[in-house]
Amino acid sequence: MTTENLELFEVFIRSKRGLDHKHVGSLHAEDPAQALEYARDCYTRRSEGVSIWVVRSADIVASQEDDAESFYDPSDDKPYRHATYYQLPDPVNNM
Amino acid sequence: MTPEEQNFMRKIETEEKIEPKDWMPEAYRKNLIRQISQHAHSEVIGTQPEGNWITRAPSLRRKAVLLAKVQDEAGHGLYLYSATETLGISRDEMIAALQDGSAKYASIFNYPAQTWGDVGAIGWLVDGAAIVNQVSLQRTSYGPYARAMIRICKEESFHQRQGYELMLELCRGTPEQKAMAQDSLNRFYWPALMMFGPHDSESAHSARSMQWKIKRESNDDLRQKFIDQTVKQIEFLGLEHPDKAICWNEARGHYDSGEIDWDEFYAVINGNGHCNRQRLQHHIKVHEEGSWVREALAAYNEKQKARKQQAEANKSNQNVA
Numbered sequence A: 001m002t003t004e005n006l007e008l009f010e011v012f013i014r015s016k017r018g019l020d021h022k023h024v025g026s027l028h029a030e031d032p033a034q035a036l037e038y039a040r041d042c043y044t045r046r047s048e049g050v051s052i053w054v055v056r057s058a059d060i061v062a063s064q065e066d067d068a069e070s071f072y073d074p075s076d077d078k079p080y081r082h083a084t085y086y087q088l089p090d091p092v093n094n095m
Numbered sequence B: 001m002t003p004e005e006q007n008f009m010r011k012i013e014t015e016e017k018i019e020p021k022d023w024m025p026e027a028y029r030k031n032l033i034r035q036i037s038q039h040a041h042s043e044v045i046g047t048q049p050e051g052n053w054i055t056r057a058p059s060l061r062r063k064a065v066l067l068a069k070v071q072d073e074a075g076h077g078l079y080l081y082s083a084t085e086t087l088g089i090s091r092d093e094m095i096a097a098l099q100d101g102s103a104k105y106a107s108i109f110n111y112p113a114q115t116w117g118d119v120g121a122i123g124w125l126v127d128g129a130a131i132v133n134q135v136s137l138q139r140t141s142y143g144p145y146a147r148a149m150i151r152i153c154k155e156e157s158f159h160q161r162q163g164y165e166l167m168l169e170l171c172r173g174t175p176e177q178k179a180m181a182q183d184s185l186n187r188f189y190w191p192a193l194m195m196f197g198p199h200d201s202e203s204a205h206s207a208r209s210m211q212w213k214i215k216r217e218s219n220d221d222l223r224q225k226f227i228d229q230t231v232k233q234i235e236f237l238g239l240e241h242p243d244k245a246i247c248w249n250e251a252r253g254h255y256d257s258g259e260i261d262w263d264e265f266y267a268v269i270n271g272n273g274h275c276n277r278q279r280l281q282h283h284i285k286v287h288e289e290g291s292w293v294r295e296a297l298a299a300y301n302e303k304q305k306a307r308k309q310q311a312e313a314n315k316s317n318q319n320v321a
Helices: A032-043 A065-076 B003-013 B026-045 B047-051 B060-085 B091-099 B116-137 B143-171 B175-194 B206-211 B219-237 B262-272 B276-289 B291-320
Strands: A007-014 A022-029 A051-056 B247-249 B254-256
Touching: A007 A032, A022 A032, A032 A051, B026 B047, B026 B060, B026 B091, B026 B206, B026 B276, B047 B060, B047 B116, B047 B276, B060 B091, B060 B143, B091 B276, B116 B143, B116 B175, B116 B219, B143 B175, B143 B219, B175 B219, B175 B262, B219 B254, B262 B276, B276 B291
Parallel strands: none
Antiparallel strands: A007 A022, A007 A051, B247 B254
16 A cells, blocks of 8 residues: 555644644645544644644645745835834833 | 533633633623624724825825834734634624624724824824733633734734834924824823723623633723823823823822713714714725625636636546547
């Protein structure tokens, strides 16, 4: 048997209630239900999480890092979006 | 209590967050939908008074800053609508509730931004008051709301600072400019205090919200924080404090202050502020005028889907051949 025909899934784990699910890795599985069980076995052997998401890798639409320069260019010249851009005198700087 | 309720209360009491797929009491869900959607509506309606000044900002720098701020507010609306949607209500239902008046938004946005000084006062005082409230809400018990608050607080601190910087510039300018700053402070100070809501004893939703840790600090406690931090900011600008009763109370470790005009507060909430009708009419008008964009998106999606189906059909035909 080969894993070539199995689908690839990305695994996201929430380590604690209140926190975001974080990407931890990927795995091959027959279907989402199996992916979830594999993810439990592979990625939470030491109680790393309270919740797991599995998503078909093919369903993820991702930006291309090679295009990063032009993709993020619109925010590069907007330093005024940062709080530190506004210089306030010391007595009132704590805001 | 049912075992589900017990489990829910145990999470609340041990400071665990409630997440979308957890069991929760229907009233908790409803209360959250009311509060978060109201918060979302406030962000979106709040773009109106300031958006009014984008074309009239006195310099390119100020225009860029104001544009960035208004853009942030719209983004914050999006975060909050998305957080509300995790509770099982649709965007359309929320927009409909805003437009038919059954959902509220922060009353402060029913006050007009009449002068350039108002843009400064809004950033400094209105966003300042919002930040005090939102910092507290970073610890709210519903996970998606708490995470949205953390993101929003991080982005929002520039809003207050640009507002104060603007006021500082006016106060260091001509006497007319300083008078404009004083006038804006006078008009926005009291409505900013009203943003924290009625006194704790009068607040309809407070007790249960506190018990469920949706709210973490009471209206009056949050308001006091804002009053305290604002005194020295007013002093530094060299402006006169709009509250003549403001006075340091050594024993309490807080400023004592004058009473808010609650008649005004309820009048504005009940639809009789300066801009209530205008704000909603504008929202409805823009929403309707934008319907062609939504229709075009839907048509495009249909077209793409049809094209894809056609391509797949061609492919399987080829395979058969």
